[in-house]
Amino acid sequence: MAWRIYYRGGRVFSSDDGDWADAPADGVLAVLEISGERGRIVSGGDFYRLADDGSVVCHETPDAILHAVGHVQLSAIKFGWAVGPSEMERALSVARRDLAELRGEG
Numbered sequence: 001m002a003w004r005i006y007y008r009g010g011r012v013f014s015s016d017d018g019d020w021a022d023a024p025a026d027g028v029l030a031v032l033e034i035s036g037e038r039g040r041i042v043s044g045g046d047f048y049r050l051a052d053d054g055s056v057v058c059h060e061t062p063d064a065i066l067h068a069v070g071h072v073q074l075s076a077i078k079f080g081w082a083v084g085p086s087e088m089e090r091a092l093s094v095a096r097r098d099l100a101e102l103r104g105e106g
Helices: 063-068 085-102
Strands: 002-007 012-014 026-035 038-043 047-050 056-059 078-080
Touching: 002 085, 026 056, 026 085, 038 056, 038 085
Parallel strands: 026 078
Antiparallel strands: 002 012, 002 026, 026 038, 047 056, 047 078
């Protein structure tokens, strides 16, 4: 499973750039999860991580992560960031464009 992380300030880090652990931890606005020609955009979370199957898991609270600590091995945690509506829309617009290109719509 491939992915692209969209950060505040317009930065993007993808699985082509390095491992999930290599991606910057702070400032995540959205993540595009890519599986073949399919994808989904995940956003609105305070915390993001990879599941064992490589899919992106988005948590709104630390409860799920704290519950899992000591029970399962977790991937590196990425931290979501609250931004104004215009910056969030810019990040989501880029993610939607990338998803459309992935699907051959762009």
